[in-house]
Amino acid sequence: MNNAKSIAVGAALILGAFTASTASAATTLESVKEKGHLQCGVTSGLPGFSQPDENGNWTGIDVDTCRAVAVAIFGDAKAVQFTPLTAKERLTALQSGEIDILSRNTTWTLTRDASLGLNFTGVNYYDGQGFLINKGIGVDDATQLDGATVCIQAGTTTELNLADYFRAKGMEFKPIVFDTSEQTVQGFASGRCDVLTSDRSQLAALRSKLADPSSAKILPNTISKEPLGPVVRQGDDQWFNIVKWVLFTQINAEELGVTMDNVDDMLKSDNPNIQRLLGTDGDMGAKLGVPADFGYKVVKQVGNYGEMYNRNVGPDTALGLDRGLNALWTDGGIMYAPPVR
Amino acid sequence: MAESVIKPPKKQLGPVAWMRMHLFSSWYNTLLTLIVGYLLVTSVGPVLNWLLLDADFKGSDPSDCTGAGACWLFINQRLNFFIYGFYPNELQWRIDVMFALLALSFVPQFIENFPGRKWLGIFGMTGLPVVGYVLIPGGSFGLEAVDSAKWGGLTLTLIIAYIGIIASLPIGILLALGRRSDMPIIRGLCVVFIEVWRAVPLITVLFMASVMLPLFLPEGMNFEKLMRALIGITLWQSAYMAEVIRGGLQAIPRGQYEAADALGLGYWKKTGLIILPQALKMVIPGIVNTFIALFKDTTLVLIIGLFDILGTVQSTITDPAWQNVAVEGYVFVAFCFWVFCFGISRYSQKLERKLDTGHKS
Numbered sequence: 001m002n003n004a005k006s007i008a009v010g011a012a013l014i015l016g017a018f019t020a021s022t023a024s025a026a027t028t029l030e031s032v033k034e035k036g037h038l039q040c041g042v043t044s045g046l047p048g049f050s051q052p053d054e055n056g057n058w059t060g061i062d063v064d065t066c067r068a069v070a071v072a073i074f075g076d077a078k079a080v081q082f083t084p085l086t087a088k089e090r091l092t093a094l095q096s097g098e099i100d101i102l103s104r105n106t107t108w109t110l111t112r113d114a115s116l117g118l119n120f121t122g123v124n125y126y127d128g129q130g131f132l133i134n135k136g137i138g139v140d141d142a143t144q145l146d147g148a149t150v151c152i153q154a155g156t157t158t159e160l161n162l163a164d165y166f167r168a169k170g171m172e173f174k175p176i177v178f179d180t181s182e183q184t185v186q187g188f189a190s191g192r193c194d195v196l197t198s199d200r201s202q203l204a205a206l207r208s209k210l211a212d213p214s215s216a217k218i219l220p221n222t223i224s225k226e227p228l229g230p231v232v233r234q235g236d237d238q239w240f241n242i243v244k245w246v247l248f249t250q251i252n253a254e255e256l257g258v259t260m261d262n263v264d265d266m267l268k269s270d271n272p273n274i275q276r277l278l279g280t281d282g283d284m285g286a287k288l289g290v291p292a293d294f295g296y297k298v299v300k301q302v303g304n305y306g307e308m309y310n311r312n313v314g315p316d317t318a319l320g321l322d323r324g325l326n327a328l329w330t331d332g333g334i335m336y337a338p339p340v341r
Numbered sequence: 342m343a344e345s346v347i348k349p350p351k352k353q354l355g356p357v358a359w360m361r362m363h364l365f366s367s368w369y370n371t372l373l374t375l376i377v378g379y380l381l382v383t384s385v386g387p388v389l390n391w392l393l394l395d396a397d398f399k400g401s402d403p404s405d406c407t408g409a410g411a412c413w414l415f416i417n418q419r420l421n422f423f424i425y426g427f428y429p430n431e432l433q434w435r436i437d438v439m440f441a442l443l444a445l446s447f448v449p450q451f452i453e454n455f456p457g458r459k460w461l462g463i464f465g466m467t468g469l470p471v472v473g474y475v476l477i478p479g480g481s482f483g484l485e486a487v488d489s490a491k492w493g494g495l496t497l498t499l500i501i502a503y504i505g506i507i508a509s510l511p512i513g514i515l516l517a518l519g520r521r522s523d524m525p526i527i528r529g530l531c532v533v534f535i536e537v538w539r540a541v542p543l544i545t546v547l548f549m550a551s552v553m554l555p556l557f558l559p560e561g562m563n564f565e566k567l568m569r570a571l572i573g574i575t576l577w578q579s580a581y582m583a584e585v586i587r588g589g590l591q592a593i594p595r596g597q598y599e600a601a602d603a604l605g606l607g608y609w610k611k612t613g614l615i616i617l618p619q620a621l622k623m624v625i626p627g628i629v630n631t632f633i634a635l636f637k638d639t640t641l642v643l644i645i646g647l648f649d650i651l652g653t654v655q656s657t658i659t660d661p662a663w664q665n666v667a668v669e670g671y672v673f674v675a676f677c678f679w680v681f682c683f684g685i686s687r688y689s690q691k692l693e694r695k696l697d698t699g700h701k702s
Binding site: 044045046047048051052054055056081082083084085086088089092093095096097098180181182204205208209211317318319 | 419491551566645661665667
């Protein structure tokens, strides 16, 4: 009976694999053009990255990354539909073709890149795990946290990183695990733990939810690398290139000083780098399979990388994140894009 | 003559007598009354203050929430999103029409002697899904198509619950009849179906529908996620419904079956005219119980990334621009669910009384 069952399951899997491989004859770009819109997988609500606003419009840096790709293909930032996905189903949704791009603050790791049939196209936000502490415990550095009680959200890699970090430093900690981020903050606010750990991009927002934000501070330590970026299916190199170079175009635009406001003037620029970027010279678009002026349209409608960052997560937003690692390489960060030529 | 009518003694009628009888009839009842009274006085005040008196209703942005109470302004601002989800603004009249039809079909059921209420009820069970099928997704009769990914909020909750309820009842009846059938193959199939689906948690069904199923389907051939979830929920719910109805079928005395046979009725006439009307009437509380459970279980679609009312609220309460609106959000969701579940429950009690033909002792 068991054998028969496993054979049946195996047959179903093989059948699925066969039909999948025969049906994928059309490239992703072709099928996206045929649909008339881009299908983009996002989170079901993470401030600054992807969250619906009061009118039900998606906003956030991950959302804008998808919009930029839609602009490059259709010239229209609205030609994109968003599929909210949970952490568990995000990779399946991409593998099964339900979405064309996954832009759901997904960490680039070897396992995901090499064994899941996925390709990471780049990094639109360099994140890392940090600590929010109660000032009362008088700690200035994470190495002094021996014996601390730590509030964590369940089911995230944060839990694993935390255990790794404390083990490597030979320190003890007592975890208190919560189900949602609000509960985690409540736990921290009510004094059940001394330390709250999460991705640094979220710590400032969590801190602002405290009744007295000045009673807590964020430690300078970053205990893990979390490069977040868009993901596509493996095996369609053209699509991979398009998504990759749309983000590179935005980063290069910032480096060259091309912004949403001045992009029209920049069309007359003598700088050959800008000419190639905006499509007034060369055939960069044709090489990717998108319109020649895709660079101009992306910057015009979505902005360069810096504008996208500042609008969604930058110092003037509620998240209030400094550029830090995400500054351009010329400004002391590590945002660096290969040249357009 | 009027003077000669003697009023009953004050100790046996009126509020004082009522209190003496119900609240202070013995020393322990007096003690309980005092304790409960104390708890009510100390808790009702702060709750009312938070809910209404100190709460903020008006304004335009988070800084207008200054009081110590609830910040209903947040709900007010996002209400459109909580009700319609991502449904395009200019097309929301279609949802409004559906809400109106829903109310028109079911509210009269509470009003005795409302003209044509039976027909309104029948329309609610049969016509309404058809109208909804045309109106909400659009794409025909010149209506602009709206992708199911854009449905959300209370609308989506109602759609899932309504379809789950409407579709699972007939399937459940058939399964229950099948399970009691004399034909071994049909009986076997029904038993297997019911036992398999009933043994699986709804979360697992939803995960299978959203995560595993797409892997088995060929690339490019995608059911919509909502469709997959709806099928899963309906099948799962049918299994429960079948068992509730089977309880009713088993409670019908054997004589009823034999009497129907003696009249020369065939299987379908016997079932439709004699057995089912009695059996269904008997299990109304059970059926409604499963309906209400399903209505609340629809929130589980949250874990597969569908934005039902709880999903829309949860996705917005993390907005850093608003401070601590989580409680307001959850209270709002709880209130919405309470309104609908309480309505269903009241209706079922009414139906029970109306259909009661005195067999119950």
